[in-house]
Amino acid sequence: MAAAFKPLPPGWRFYYLLHPSITVVLGTLCPNGRPNFMPASWNVPVSEEPPTVAVAVDRESYTFECLEHLGEATINVPSHDQVDKVYALGTVSGRDVDKVKEFSIRLEESEKIKPPRWAETIGVIEGRVYQKVDVGEVRLYVFEALGVYAREGLYTKWGWDFRRTNVLLHGAGRTFFLVGRMLRARV
Ligand SMILES: Cc1cc2nc3c(=O)[nH]c(=O)nc-3n(C[C@H](O)[C@H](O)[C@H](O)COP(=O)(O)O)c2cc1C
Incomplete structure (x- = not known):
């Protein structure tokens, strides 16, 4: 017989039940006139019509301030080989550091919004704030x-071509996973 469910011990984080989670990098344009980039693994598509994506942003982050300043962001999808830079972007604040300079982020102009894209990533969604809700410490x-744009040759009608690229699934802290085996449900 399978072991019984047990409640998590105190101090263990509930949300790891829902990890690993794909990591995007939010690109914003800030009150100081500079673009800023922040990794966010708490993100999810919400509706198809209109096409929407939700991202939870800590109200103490500079990204929060930048989003309130200009309600637009690029939602950049980095590939697995950008792991070090993606993690590093989440260890400092754009309030203290010009992350674009510090981490040599190559910028590309967006087509529909003002904040730039991170040119080296494999995909990007140009987003405008549609709705927001405060929950605990986040908005x-x-x-x-x-x-919505994807790198040619890496994307198919069914999503990323994992024979050619991979994404960063955030586990905990500095640990990430890759997308591994494919399973198909029987009809
Ligand atoms: C992999 C990873 C995922 C993260 N996910 C989120 C997230 O979903 N929401 C959030 O508010 N912060 C998240 N963070 C923390 C922010 O990226 C971090 O606080 C960052 O330094 C904020 O930068 P800023 O002050 O320039 O906005 C994450 C950090 C890492 C490394």
Whole structure:
């Protein structure tokens, strides 16, 4: 017989039940006039019509301030080989550091919004804030996807071509996972 469910011990984080979670990097344009980039693994598609994506942003982050300043962001999808830079972008604040300079982030102009894209990533959604709701310490931003772009050759009608690239699934702290085996449900 399978072992019984047990409640998590005190101090263990409930949300790891829902990890690993794909990591995106939010690109914003800030009150100081500079672009800023922050990794966010608490993100999810919300609706198809209109196409929306929700991202939970800590109200103490500089990204929060930047989103309140200009309600637009690029939702950049980094590949697995960008792991070090993605993690590093989450260890400092754009309030203290010009992350674009510090981490040599190559910028590319967006087509529909003002904040730039991170040029080296494999995909990007250009989003405008559609709705927001405060929950605990975060503001959950629902972005309408105004433009959606993927790197040629890495994307198919069914999503990323994992024979050619991979994404960063955030586990805990500095640990990430890759997408591994494919399973198909029987009909
Ligand atoms: C892999 C990873 C995922 C993260 N996910 C989120 C997230 O979903 N929401 C959030 O508010 N912060 C998240 N963080 C923390 C922010 O990225 C971090 O606080 C960052 O330094 C904020 O930068 P800023 O002050 O320039 O906005 C994450 C950090 C890492 C490393």
